[in-house]
Amino acid sequence: MPIAVASSRPLRLLDGVRVVEWAEGISAPFCARILADLGADVVKLERPVTGDPMRAAGPFLPGDNTSNNSALFAYLNAGKRSATLGVSAAPPGRDLDNAGLLVESHGAVDPEALQREYPGLIVLSVTPFGRTGPLRGTPSSDLTLQHRAGWAHAMARPVDEPEALAPRGGADHEAPLAVGLAAAMAAIWGLLVVQAGGAPPCIDLASYDFYAQLGFADLADWSAGERAFGRLRVRRDGTEAAGGLTWILPCATGWVMVSPREQHQWDKWIALLGSPSWSADAALCGTRVVRRVNFFPLQEKMAAWSRQYPPAEVARRAQEVGVACFPVSTPGELLENAQLLHRGFFDRLRTASGDVPMPGLPFRMAASGGEALARERALRSPTLGETS
Amino acid sequence: MTAALAGIRVVDFSWIIAGPMTTKMLGAMGAEVIKIESALRPEHMNRGGAFPILNNNKRSCSIDITRPEGQALLRRLVAMSNLVVENFSARVLKKHGLAYEDLTAVRPDLIFVSASGVGRTGPQKDGLAYGTLLQAYSGRAGMIGEPNLKLEAMGILPVWTDQVTALWETLAVLAAVHHWRRTGEGGHIDLSMLESTVALLPEALLRHALEADGNAPAGNDEGDAAPGGCFRCAGDDAWIAVSVRSDREWEGLCAAIARPDLQVEGQYKQQRGRLDRKRDLDALLASWLRDRDAAAAETALLAHGVPAARTRRFTDVIEDPQLVERGVFPELPDGQRSIALPWRDADGGRGTMAPAPALGQDNDYVFGELLGMGRDEIDALIAAEVIR
Numbered sequence: 214m215p216i217a218v219a220s221s222r223p224l225r226l227l228d229g230v231r232v233v234e235w236a237e238g239i240s241a242p243f244c245a246r247i248l249a250d251l252g253a254d255v256v257k258l259e260r261p262v263t264g265d266p267m268r269a270a271g272p273f274l275p276g277d278n279t280s281n282n283s284a285l286f287a288y289l290n291a292g293k294r295s296a297t298l299g300v301s302a303a304p305p306g307r308d309l310d311n312a313g314l315l316v317e318s319h320g321a322v323d324p325e326a327l328q329r330e331y332p333g334l335i336v337l338s339v340t341p342f343g344r345t346g347p348l349r350g351t352p353s354s355d356l357t358l359q360h361r362a363g364w365a366h367a368m369a370r371p372v373d374e375p376e377a378l379a380p381r382g383g384a385d386h387e388a389p390l391a392v393g394l395a396a397a398m399a400a401i402w403g404l405l406v407v408q409a410g411g412a413p414p415c416i417d418l419a420s421y422d423f424y425a426q427l428g429f430a431d432l433a434d435w436s437a438g439e440r441a442f443g444r445l446r447v448r449r450d451g452t453e454a455a456g457g458l459t460w461i462l463p464c465a466t467g468w469v470m471v472s473p474r475e476q477h478q479w480d481k482w483i484a485l486l487g488s489p490s491w492s493a494d495a496a497l498c499g500t501r502v503v504r505r506v507n508f509f510p511l512q513e514k515m516a517a518w519s520r521q522y523p524p525a526e527v528a529r530r531a532q533e534v535g536v537a538c539f540p541v542s543t544p545g546e547l548l549e550n551a552q553l554l555h556r557g558f559f560d561r562l563r564t565a566s567g568d569v570p571m572p573g574l575p576f577r578m579a580a581s582g583g584e585a586l587a588r589e590r591a592l593r594s595p596t597l598g599e600t601s
Numbered sequence: 602m603t604a605a606l607a608g609i610r611v612v613d614f615s616w617i618i619a620g621p622m623t624t625k626m627l628g629a630m631g632a633e634v635i636k637i638e639s640a641l642r643p644e645h646m647n648r649g650g651a652f653p654i655l656n657n658n659k660r661s662c663s664i665d666i667t668r669p670e671g672q673a674l675l676r677r678l679v680a681m682s683n684l685v686v687e688n689f690s691a692r693v694l695k696k697h698g699l700a701y702e703d704l705t706a707v708r709p710d711l712i713f714v715s716a717s718g719v720g721r722t723g724p725q726k727d728g729l730a731y732g733t734l735l736q737a738y739s740g741r742a743g744m745i746g747e748p749n750l751k752l753e754a755m756g757i758l759p760v761w762t763d764q765v766t767a768l769w770e771t772l773a774v775l776a777a778v779h780h781w782r783r784t785g786e787g788g789h790i791d792l793s794m795l796e797s798t799v800a801l802l803p804e805a806l807l808r809h810a811l812e813a814d815g816n817a818p819a820g821n822d823e824g825d826a827a828p829g830g831c832f833r834c835a836g837d838d839a840w841i842a843v844s845v846r847s848d849r850e851w852e853g854l855c856a857a858i859a860r861p862d863l864q865v866e867g868q869y870k871q872q873r874g875r876l877d878r879k880r881d882l883d884a885l886l887a888s889w890l891r892d893r894d895a896a897a898a899e900t901a902l903l904a905h906g907v908p909a910a911r912t913r914r915f916t917d918v919i920e921d922p923q924l925v926e927r928g929v930f931p932e933l934p935d936g937q938r939s940i941a942l943p944w945r946d947a948d949g950g951r952g953t954m955a956p957a958p959a960l961g962q963d964n965d966y967v968f969g970e971l972l973g974m975g976r977d978e979i980d981a982l983i984a985a986e987v988i989r
Contacts, residue, residue: 226776272813354844361910363918369754384741387801411603418944431915433651537729539738544809555723575796580788
């Protein structure tokens with residue numbers, strides 16, 4: 214197998230792949246954004262005049278009053294080219310001449326007809342309920358889909374007071390972005406099918422299917438006979454994270470989470486706390502089982518120590534002795550996180566008034582030929598219709 | 602359908618959730634996955650909980666990787682494989698002579714994927730990490746709900762970071778295989794679970810970096826819905842999620858709740874005005890829903906084009922005709938229900954699905970057929986407890 218010579222070019226895993234995106238919302242544009250990050254050439258087709266409605270969604274970049282100033286639009290579309298459709302806003306036509314993959318979110322294309330016209334084209338549809346089934350076309354949002362799919366229920370289960378803690382969706386746009394990530398996976402699966410000599414597939418990815426599958430732990434419980442899935446906590450045993458051996462502790466400001474779950478970790482943790490007198494009480498904390506039973510009394514005693522220090526200090530000292538511990542981060546802390554900065558995790562969004570950090574790909578890769586995936590890239594939000 | 606990963610062999614050292622979920626998906630796409638297990642590890646012995654759901658589509662080979670004879674066999678196996686997936690702590694594979702550098706000596710074009718808590722470089726690379734703690738460290742746990750001593754409804758349970766890690770990990774592997782087929786190059790992928798989670802929280806980071814007013818969406822606040830959120834209905838722990846994000850949905854809501862007077866009121870005419878008065882509109886909708894049956898309210902709202910879904914438990918979800926028709930939770934020959942790939946092809950296929958293997962089920966295949974060892978040689982290794 215030939216090994217390519219090292220070069221200064223960044224690694225483009227999807228070099229030569231041409232993608233057309235005809236999509237709005239979050240999931241499908243993020244799918245195409247990931248493909249662009251991996252080296253594909255992506256053209257985003259937008260409706261005329263206003264472009265993707267996401268261009269009008271805040272927060273906005275300062276010093277820019279154009280339609281390129283939505284920060285979220287920039288995150289979802291950086292690295293793509295933009296072209297506008299004709300006034301009829303018809304489904305993509307000539308734009309597909311050289312494309313290997315169409316990513317669409319409108320559900321308005323006929324994939325089979327498109328493939329008759331463009332025999333090499335992979336068609337990836339990312340829609341709320343998919344192309345089949347009784348719920349196809351039902352009104353929805355990503356929040357209602359998470360509630361319908363059981364994910365929101367699991368996010369607030371079990372709790373002591375169900376009335377006070379409603380079922381809920383995830384943080385930020387993580388749920389629809391994860392759908393986009395699954396779609397990017399599906400897209401490359403399609404490319405691999407073609408690479409292996411197969412016919413280009415029509416791919417049907419539904420957000421609802423995806424959110425339902427997030428409940429794999431519920432499926433395990435269901436398989437073991439659970440049917441009620443009540444939100445009211447009826448027993449503590451085994452309901453806490455890691456079987457009750459993961460604690461959240463208040464600090465001088467903010468919180469940490471710590472999990473001294475193994476005996477040797479517990480011993481080191483207790484030594485770090487200065488081996489307080491309560492730690493010698495076998496009935497309180499002598500074994501893993503006892504520590505789980507005494508989750509709350511132990512939390513109170515450990516908090517007396519953690520309250521003296523800021524979260525980063527508690528985490529640093531615990532990790533130094535080999536105990537898993539991390540702060541509950543705030544967004545500001547993440548932007549200054551030494552680990553993330555050291556690894557060059559943040560890309561830079563170029564704006565009229567300077568660079569703004571935004572998340573990049575969560576992995577580094579060095580190929581055996583010597584090229585590496587670019588990190589800390591400077592990216593721009595595509596100007597509406599710049600290629601047309 | 603041509604298998605996307607036909608001819609790709611994976612040596613799978615991974616355990617717990619993210620890695621096994623990754624290799625299960627690779628198996629569903631046609632890769633031959635050989636899971637390296639050991640009777641010395643409780644997870645491999647017990648095979649309980651979600652194990653049967655996370656370990657479909659694999660062969661099982663049991664071998665003691667701490668023994669030099671076992672390590673030599675594994676190097677021979679890797680030499681005839683394309684891919685290694687692992688999530689040990691950094692020193693384990695090095696100690697056993699199975700690190701990337703060791704294995705590229707026998708397989709120069711190997712694709713080697715390491716998933717770890719915060720990545721294999723940087724000041725915190727040797728820290729101990731668990732998925733639940735990373736959900737706190739990523740910041741999402743501070744957004745979904747108020748941090749609280751009982752870890753309730755704040756994004757610690759259910760498991761999220763492991764799931765998104767599996768998506769990014771599979772994506773990275775697929776892109777690397779695409780590159781390998783084109784260039785013959787392998788490489789080392791160093792994936793961070795922390796970065797995998799933070800990459801899906803862009804708006805929170807952008808808002809902070811831009812010093813923008815307001816919060817990123819989280820929990821039941823989508824940011825762009827007014828009214829919108831999760832509302833209590835009549836009956837035991839009955840809830841419904843509703844999103845009104847456009848003029849059309851607003852008109853639908855006014856009709857559904859028989860309040861045409863609201864529709865003509867100027868302050869509510871446009872989305873901006875409704876968002877400014879979200880609190881009032883939420884209260885209005887809450888009082889309409891409070892004494893209504895959730896299913897009836899859902900039907901009424903959907904009939905008027907308003908996105909709505911009552912909150913469902915997993916028991917409702919697994920039997921939902923939409924998901925049944927789309928094959929989201931297939932039943933395997935051993936009777937176990939599992940989760941398939943998150944997309945369908947035009948024939949409704951979601952990849953091949955086989956039950957999780959028994960421990961060491963494929964030892965004869967691996968040692969006999971692949972490595973060409975005779976019965977006596979294999980029996981000697983069993984007697985010496987290298988194969989166990």
